[in-house]
Amino acid sequence: MEKVAPKLKGRGRPESKGTERDDVVPPLPIPTVLPPSKFKQRGISFNMWRQAEVIPAVNRVSLQVSAEERKKLEQGLEESANRFMWTPDSPMRLSWDALIAVVTVFFAYRLPYSLAFEADATFQEQPWSIAFNSIANVLYILDVIANFRTGYRSDVEVILDPKKVAINYVKTWFLVDVAGSIPFELFLKTGDSGIERKAVKTSLKYLKIQKLFRLARIIRFVRKHMQFMYAFQLSFLYISVVHWVACLGPSMLSLDVSSFVPFTRYGIFLYISVTALFDLGKMDGFPEDEQIVLAALSVFGFFLVCLVSASITAIFVSQTSRASEYQEKIHSVMSDLKALQVPRELRLAAKNYYEMLWRVKKTSDRYEKFIYEDQDLSPTIRAEIALHIHRRAIAVVPLFKGCTDDCLATVVMRLKTHLYMAHDVIFHKGEPGRSMLIIIRGKVKIIGPDNRTLVAVLKEGSFFGEIGLLQNTTRSCTVVAATFCEMKSLAQADAEDIFSLYPHILERLYRESDRRKRDNSTRNSFCSIKVLDNAHTVSKESIDQIDTDTRFSGSRSGGREPKSHPETKTSLMMNLGPNTKPNWTISEVDGAMRHEPPDSTSFSDKLCRPSVDSVNV
Helix, strand or coil: CCCCCCCCCCCCCCCCCCHHHHHCCCCCCCCCCCCCHHHHCCCCCCCCHHHCCCCCCCCCCCCCCCHHHHHHHHHHHHHHHHHCCEECCCCCHHHHHHHHHHHHHHHHHHHHHHHHHHCCCCCCCCCHHHHHHHHHHHHHHHHHHHCCCEEECCEEEEEHHHHHHHHHHHHHHCHHHHCCCHHHHHHHCCCCCHHHHHHHHHHHHHHHHHHHHHHHHHHHHHHHHHCHHHHHHHHHHHHHHHHHHHHHHHHHHHCCCCCCHHHHHHHHHHHHHHHHHHCCCCCCCCCCHHHHHHHHHHHHHHHHHHHHHHHHHHHHHHHHHHHHHHHHHHHHHHHHHHHCCHHHHHHHHHHHHHHHHHHHHHCCHHHHHHHHCCCCCCHHHHHHHHHHCCHHHHCHHHCCCCCHHHHHHHHHHHCEEECCCCCEEEECCCECEEEEEEEEECEEEEEEECCCCCEEEEEECCCCCCHHHHHHHCCCCEEEEEEEEEEEEEEEEHHHHHHHHHHHHHHHHHHHHHHHHHHCCCCCCHHCCCCCCCCCCCHHHHCCCCCCCCCCCCCCCCCCCCCCCCCCCCCHHHCHHHCCCCCCCEEECCCEEECCCCCCCHHHHHHHHHHHCCCCC
């Protein structure tokens, strides 16, 4: 008997030539970026988000624009919005900070030396010193201007808004930088007599002390951008203390060294400084009052040696800390990615994510889980630790309002942290819904099923993805991060355990999803939907008004939606049993509780009946 292979519809291209045309799945068209419409050419705006023109489709291959075009478009938008602005980590800004650091460090050594050994009325300042002072004054003035055009980090976000940057700079370093940038020598004139000339020169040199306040910024720069910070700090501390004590020598000790040139006098007091600080020899021949000063210097040098020894010990101890382990993990991952020939841009993206995760959490979910599962620790203490770590999530999410401490601890112990940069795709339409997400910070954009229309903007406190989790369905919308976002995810397996223990949370989720369906079914199109306000905290100002007659032209079609295969797994509502059926007599709308008449349609029928008008993500 001849075996006949069954036909599989919708499973790909058949090999036989006699296959019907309907069984052949055509390739997905590659969409391109369309030129601006006639409305945009005339300057007419419908207040749509410009980023909404680049909407991810079902997968990365069927994006409406290629990765290169999307990158160029985003760079063009950022450059037009923040023109002539430096990011704090840009190469140009780092080079400029390094130049200012070198000039300031030179001032830190040059100024005390000049005040101590070049304050005579007969001393003539060298031409190179005059040129250096003039160049430094110009650089410091330019640095003030550059700081007004350099963004700053607010937590993990980089702020490049010129107004916010100016306000932040005025509140922090502006007065210090301006005081150290004023060229006083241009406003003060030296007198004719030697006494007046000496007084003016001394005053000018003391007025330059304000420039040394920039050392605080240099220390911050070194900590941020130099991996050998400990070695640099110890070396700088040693040399600086010895140098400054030597410069204070003429005012503390009565040695007659006026016949020597300034540099020779500095060498004499430098020898005394090293000998006194580190107790390297006897200091005879000084008066009794000056010997007290030398003894105090010896005690100070002893504490300095102890401080350095403690710092060296801390370096070795820190090698076993969590921070060092995390840095070793990053280094290992980067080495593996390089060995796998991963592109440099992708490696940098992974490294930036690790560093951002450390700045946000100072740990990882693996370490948190170890604490929560430590049986040697009291359950009460574990619950308190979990509530303290996730106190921000508890405070901003209305879903947790009114829950007991035991319920909150059970929920937050199952949460996992996820970070997304602006324009990152959180999930695509058609993906299986295996988790729900809660926004802790940031804003996300909900894109309609047509992969073009901006449906809503959610901010912190909102949650989404619960429908796919509860009913085991695929995502019906695409969600894109509008800004930097920190989110907590709850997996389906963990949600089943939590909802079985605390059914009132499940009731709130179903009540909210039912309200979404009811609200969305009253609208004729997605363009009329302004807010998907599932937490009653969505900012109305962040959502652009869209008129119903200003929809996108149908010529710009999105990618083809893949055929979804039915899943054999039942919904969470059926898994939990009939006892967990929620009460539908009270609903929460716009932050207020209102009573509603009972619906004759059963709750299970509502869940199982698909709705084409609902926006369930």
